[in-house]
Amino acid sequence: MNIIFFIANGGRIQLATRESNVIFGFAVNWTKLPRNFASFNDNVTISQSQPVVYWAFSTYPIQIRAETKVSLVITPPVEDELMQYLRSIIIYDGPDWNSTSLGTGLQLFAGKRQYVSSGSYMTVQQLAPAFPLGRTMLVFQDYENTKDIVEYQGATCARVENCGQFLMDGSIGMAAVTTVNERSDSGAECVNSMSGSGDLDVYIGGKTKSKSNLIASYQIGDDSNKLPQEFLGYVRTYVLTGNNAKVNTSRSCESFYNSGVVGRKGFFASRFYKSGVNSGMQSVYESIKSFTGLSKNRVNFSFTIKEADFVGNTTMEVTVYDNGKESYRQLFTATNQPNLNSQIEKLGDDFSVNYKTYNYETKGFYLEFEILKSSSRYGIFGLFIIVFMYLF
The missing domain is CATH 2.60.120.290 (Spermadhesin, CUB domain)
Known part of the structure; x- marks a missing residue:
């Protein structure tokens, strides 16, 4: 079963199948927005090294104000079957749900790009009924710190002993991946190996212009004797300057110890x-x-x-x-x-x-x-x- 969300007052839906003699159907649920806009409010600044992070599963909209513009990336749920529910996350270019929509959480994740507000406000809302979103996280920063990043992804660890690898394409500009722990006071991430070409910087938190929170830098291919390496913190951001990279991580750091x-x-x-x-x-x-x-x-x-x-x-x-x-x-x-x-x-x-x-x-x-x-x-x-x- 596929879940589709529409935020317009009306419109037309066209359904088609690839084969003949197929029976299908659909059900429509209509939910009215609350009369009054009430939201969680937060701020991001250029000097902040730690992004503002919210669970995407939320009964209230999340309104973020920036010094310049708001940047948003999303970490996906661990379970593949929950991925379609990212369609229920609507990102607005402004202070409330009357602002222009930038897209959905699923579009944001699939596009491997950050969403950026045109002004100083961005609002994120999960539409009702609130479907489960697993460990989906919303990561907000001031765009002044992230404006050099072309490809930007959020990554999630599916298995503690082996998170798999995330692929970074820096062929047309700087690429970045942000990861978030389940809790701010526990958990670790271990980079076991990396391949490709270029330089990889690791930040505790988000990428910053000042690089005040830069904790490690690697020349991919030349620094294998520096791996595995454990990274703590709540949020980590890996930034690639170069052609491409494959970074293998885990949440178990036995390989490091x-x-x-x-x-x-x-x-x-x-x-x-x-x-x-x-x-x-x-x-x-x-x-x-x-x-x-x-x-x-x-x-x-x-x-x-x-x-x-x-x-x-x-x-x-x-x-x-x-x-x-x-x-x-x-x-x-x-x-x-x-x-x-x-x-x-x-x-x-x-x-x-x-x-x-x-x-x-x-x-x-x-x-x-x-x-x-x-x-x-x-x-x-x-x-x-x-x-x-x-x-x-």
Whole structure:
């Protein structure tokens, strides 16, 4: 069964089939708009690094006001059978439902383009009856930050262990993909691999002119040693400058935690680091282990704490384990802060950071790491002693 919505006062419907001797029918439901316009109201600004995000399933229209113009992209539902219900989402170029329609949610998603208001207002309404829309999200930004983007998509993760890949076509201009977690205080996204050509920037939040929330940049094809990489935050935006890209993601980051091979580079960051606002939800535990099959490898963990914010009782514990034994442990606090930008190297097979804010609002932390070859391996020294004693 297909659901079609009409917002005109009247009109004609023409139905046809590809084959003869086919019986079909239709039912018409008529719903009157409320007499008074009542909406959820919000604002987007140029300086905002975090988009305004709403669930598309809404009993009231959503009115957004921008400094310049309003930009909108939509993330689709996970379930394919719910996709047709995106037709019930009507986007208006103005402050209410009397404004010109820009199109439907389904047209917006299928077109791989952002909708942009002609003025400072945009209104989005789900028509009654309100059909389920799953995890469909509406992502609003000020157009000043997104006006360079030609192809713009919203993406949804269907399976935690493998979200699949999103394809980005930058052949005629900048391309972008925005993803949104189910909740703002939990969940992660892991970029496992990428292919194609060009440069890929990753923003915590939306793309900004200032790039204040840019957390990582990759040269596709040349930076494979920096993947997999975990990204936290509530919203992430991937921006491609180049020809094309295929980016493989998952919501399970086991591949990141167990990727401690020699030559590996990456970073740990708290959930809302680079978000532009202090948050009490910055606590996070991050780790990376060095394995070959089921065997642990001794490597040299080289790391540099680039930024760490200590408010109140906030702590940051950095630990390295070597064959099950603690070889390095340092607890940083407001009174014992780390030397930023100082490189530390420690031998081991398990490297972790535990950042706890105890609900104090902080900027978070950012730590870069590189895995170097160890000058020793488990068992070599012991074997040398045994052979030496036997010979003499």
